[in-house]
Amino acid sequence: MLAPSCQPRGARLRERTFHGFLFRKFDAWLPRLCSLSRVILHLDMDAFYASVEQRDRPELRGRPVIVGSPPTQRGVVCAASYEARRFGVRSAMPSITASRLCPEGMFVSPRIDAYRAESHEVMAIVRELAGGRIQQMSVDEAYIEVTSGGPCDSSPDERLIGALPLARKLKAEILTRRHLSASVGVAPNKLLAKLASDYQKPDGLTVIRESEKVAFLRPLEVQSLHGVGHVTAENLRRAGIRTVGDLQDYSGDLRPFVGSWAAELKRFAMGEDHRPLELGDDVKSISSETTFLRDTDDRTILRQCLREAAAEITGKLARRRLAAHTVLVKVRYGNFTTLTRQFSMEEPITEAGVLFRLGCWLLGREHLVHRPLRLLGLGASSLVEDRLRQMELPLRLKGGEPQRQRHSQSLPNDPYSKS
Amino acid sequence: MKLTIGKDQLMLGLQAVQNVVGSRTTMAILNNILLNARDGRLQVTGTDLDISVTCPVVAQISTPGAITLPARKFIGIVRELGSPEIELSLDEKKQCSIRSGSSFYKINGLAAEDYPPLPQFKEVRRVVIQQETLRAMLKKTAFAVSADESRFVLNGIFFSLKDHKATLVATDGRRLALTDGEAEIPTESQGDFIVPTKAINELTRLLQGTGSLELNFSENQVAFTLKGENGFDTVITSKLVDGSYPNYRQVIPAEPLERVAIPREEFLAALKRAEIMTSDKSNSVKLAFGRNQLTITANTPEVGEGQETLAINYKGKEMAIAFNPTYLMDPLKAVETEEVYFELIDELSPGVLKINEPFLYVIMPMRMS
Numbered sequence: 001m002l003a004p005s006c007q008p009r010g011a012r013l014r015e016r017t018f019h020g021f022l023f024r025k026f027d028a029w030l031p032r033l034c035s036l037s038r039v040i041l042h043l044d045m046d047a048f049y050a051s052v053e054q055r056d057r058p059e060l061r062g063r064p065v066i067v068g069s070p071p072t073q074r075g076v077v078c079a080a081s082y083e084a085r086r087f088g089v090r091s092a093m094p095s096i097t098a099s100r101l102c103p104e105g106m107f108v109s110p111r112i113d114a115y116r117a118e119s120h121e122v123m124a125i126v127r128e129l130a131g132g133r134i135q136q137m138s139v140d141e142a143y144i145e146v147t148s149g150g151p152c153d154s155s156p157d158e159r160l161i162g163a164l165p166l167a168r169k170l171k172a173e174i175l176t177r178r179h180l181s182a183s184v185g186v187a188p189n190k191l192l193a194k195l196a197s198d199y200q201k202p203d204g205l206t207v208i209r210e211s212e213k214v215a216f217l218r219p220l221e222v223q224s225l226h227g228v229g230h231v232t233a234e235n236l237r238r239a240g241i242r243t244v245g246d247l248q249d250y251s252g253d254l255r256p257f258v259g260s261w262a263a264e265l266k267r268f269a270m271g272e273d274h275r276p277l278e279l280g281d282d283v284k285s286i287s288s289e290t291t292f293l294r295d296t297d298d299r300t301i302l303r304q305c306l307r308e309a310a311a312e313i314t315g316k317l318a319r320r321r322l323a324a325h326t327v328l329v330k331v332r333y334g335n336f337t338t339l340t341r342q343f344s345m346e347e348p349i350t351e352a353g354v355l356f357r358l359g360c361w362l363l364g365r366e367h368l369v370h371r372p373l374r375l376l377g378l379g380a381s382s383l384v385e386d387r388l389r390q391m392e393l394p395l396r397l398k399g400g401e402p403q404r405q406r407h408s409q410s411l412p413n414d415p416y417s418k419s
Numbered sequence: 420m421k422l423t424i425g426k427d428q429l430m431l432g433l434q435a436v437q438n439v440v441g442s443r444t445t446m447a448i449l450n451n452i453l454l455n456a457r458d459g460r461l462q463v464t465g466t467d468l469d470i471s472v473t474c475p476v477v478a479q480i481s482t483p484g485a486i487t488l489p490a491r492k493f494i495g496i497v498r499e500l501g502s503p504e505i506e507l508s509l510d511e512k513k514q515c516s517i518r519s520g521s522s523f524y525k526i527n528g529l530a531a532e533d534y535p536p537l538p539q540f541k542e543v544r545r546v547v548i549q550q551e552t553l554r555a556m557l558k559k560t561a562f563a564v565s566a567d568e569s570r571f572v573l574n575g576i577f578f579s580l581k582d583h584k585a586t587l588v589a590t591d592g593r594r595l596a597l598t599d600g601e602a603e604i605p606t607e608s609q610g611d612f613i614v615p616t617k618a619i620n621e622l623t624r625l626l627q628g629t630g631s632l633e634l635n636f637s638e639n640q641v642a643f644t645l646k647g648e649n650g651f652d653t654v655i656t657s658k659l660v661d662g663s664y665p666n667y668r669q670v671i672p673a674e675p676l677e678r679v680a681i682p683r684e685e686f687l688a689a690l691k692r693a694e695i696m697t698s699d700k701s702n703s704v705k706l707a708f709g710r711n712q713l714t715i716t717a718n719t720p721e722v723g724e725g726q727e728t729l730a731i732n733y734k735g736k737e738m739a740i741a742f743n744p745t746y747l748m749d750p751l752k753a754v755e756t757e758e759v760y761f762e763l764i765d766e767l768s769p770g771v772l773k774i775n776e777p778f779l780y781v782i783m784p785m786r787m788s
Contacts, residue, residue: 343569345567346566346567347593357569358569361569365569384700385700385701387700387701387787388701388703388741388785388786388787389786389787390593390743390783390785391767391783391784391785391786392592392783393590393592393593393594393595393670393769393781393783394669394670395590395592395665395666395667395670396665396666396669397570397573397592397665
């Protein structure tokens with residue numbers, strides 16, 4: 001056990017103030033909970049795809065670059081340079097909208113492989129400088145847990161400040177070696193570190209000290225908090241809660257608005273976040289989706305699309321030696337209404353044929369293809385290690401399933417409808 | 420309608436139907452039970468349109484009549500009544516008065532004429548089987564039914580009626596249970612069909628008697644008439660699963676390589692203990708057959724490990740084969756014999772469990788990926 005002097009005093013006091021007796025019970029454990037004196041860095045590459053393009057193509061530098069489908073085609077913006085963002089262009093926006101907002105925008109087709117390779121280089125630098133405690137969130141984003149933030153008896157704030165040289169070095173090395181800029185947030189947990197990296201973009205470096213975290217959060221909108229989306233924000237608004245400060249001050253029960261998540265949300269509002277870094281390459285789900293050039297309800301095309309997605313997903317599952325308990329389908333219609341439906345099985349699956357069959361079945365069961373689709377996606381989640389696989393009886397379930405049979409009349413080439 | 424009935428009798432009828440009412444909200448009347456009073460009996464009926472249950476109970480009828488009453492409220496009141504005798508009477512406003520001891524209640528009903536009619540059978544095939552026989556057969560198969568809705572032909576028990584023999588089969592694609600029993604099957608009543616899981620559950624629940632059972636079936640529905648005394652027959656009618664059952668015969672291995680007798684209770688107890696050491700991620704036990712010894716091991720890196728040793732009479736080749744412990748325990752719980760016979764071919768082929776009665780269970784192993 002650590003010496004008592006090691007306890008993060010400031011944090012403890014606040015815990016006591018805001019959570020009353022509940023947390024007092026845990027006081028005995030606090031010295032052991034390193035989570036209260038953690039130092040977390042969040043590294044976020046600035047406009048990653050667009051910056052890679054601007055670096056590789058000098059003629060794009062200083063211009064509003066929009067990575068994504070050209071506006072003449074359907075499709076969305078993958079990323080926008082800061083020059084383009086000034087016009088209101090955002091990722092996931094339809095390209096046609098982006099071109100209306102930013103007529104001067106230089107549309108560039110995404111080179112996903114190039115970004116992935118670049119990401120690999122950047123993350124190698126991070127690993128080299130920061131050690132092994134890294135959770136990579138996506139191609140351009142990672143959390144880093146700093147274990148040596150100063151002597152054990154230093155205060156949480158001192159430990160955070162102690163990590164600044166590393167943060168500066170990360171930014172500098174990525175700029176020197178890869179000619180790309182990154183923003184870094186330094187904070188006592190993941191929630192705050194992410195907010196910090198976003199605080200002064202691009203090329204930012206922001207520390208949120210333990211002693212100022214509550215004040216830092218106060219003016220932010222509730223949606224800045226991890227996990228608060230439109231629905232939760234709307235529910236909170238009904239309770240008169242708009243800012244994180246409102247949440248901090250709210251003394252009533254939040255459960256009517258956010259359900260069982262109330263306790264964690266309240267902690268988030270106070271800048272408390274005990275989520276550990278997920279190390280290793282833990283994958284939560286694997287999915288694949290296709291946006292069609294033209295909205296379609298052509299069963300042959302949709303079927304082909306699902307078959308390819310199933311093969312891609314099961315390939316990835318196999319490489320990671322994983323099996324999936326849950327299958328999900330996602331559809332988006334012409335008006336951007338997006339629906340997802342999922343189905344869970346007792347035995348995890350690994351085979352493309354089964355994934356494809358369940359995808360087709362879900363689409364049919366939920367009557368999702370009642371009008372043309374703009375996008376069709378297939379996914380696998382609830383992943384488990386594929387150590388031992390339950391073998392199946394060689395039963396032939398074919399024409400015997402009327403729903404599937406009905407489905408396959410208009411959808412030929414289904415391996416499961418052939419006898 | 421006016422009648423007097425014992426609380427026990429009324430509860431008997433209500434309990435028989437309670438599971439099939441009130442599960443759909445689209446049609447208000449389906450939340451009601453139908454009461455029909457005539458000829459010295461009160462007929463209690465419930466339906467969810469897929470399954471219907473009708474149970475007659477003894478009552479003193481003063482005025483015959485019929486009404487439907489909201490099931491939850493009516494059952495709730497009757498269950499809590501303190502007196503053993505209950506008087507029910509209906510007024511012209513379709514309100515049913517319930518009098519019992521010092522209690523008096525009035526419940527609003529809906530017209531009996533609006534209740535969905537019970538399914539009628541056009542062409543009827545008729546088979547007679549003993550209730551006890553069918554109950555035992557259901558117990559030996561029902562556990563293997565699939566709950567995977569995407570393979571819904573497996574969401575029920577397959578009945579095959581042929582040559583004075585009823586054969587029941589259930590499988591979830593990973594194990595298969597099969598049993599048969601004697602039945603009176605006229606040649607023109609031969610046939611096969613799939614009874615959905617919910618109907619199986621209700622049937623199992625209501626099959627407590629010792630009399631005979633009449634089974635009628637047509638293209639898309641089946642009725643089980645549980646013969647009671649003096650014509651007090653409980654009837655369960657169900658839609659059939661619409662589809663054809665896979666050819667299960669082809670998955671039953673023809674020639675085993677090894678056959679070994681294992682004491683059932685000892686085997687089950689060992690598996691129950693070993694199963695504790697498995698987890699959701701690693702749900703398997705390994706059965707190692709060696710000379711006169713069966714070793715069961717469970718090894719879950721994040722939990723720990725366990726080992727059980729059973730003395731058996733085994734002289735065959737050494738073999739280690741992994742199974743989901745639940746799939747091994749289910750049949751051991753469903754049968755009552757002292758010994759079971761386990762037939763094996765190799766690590767990757769189905770194992771077969773048999774007893775000295777008409778019962779067969781095929782189980783697929785787990786393999787290292």
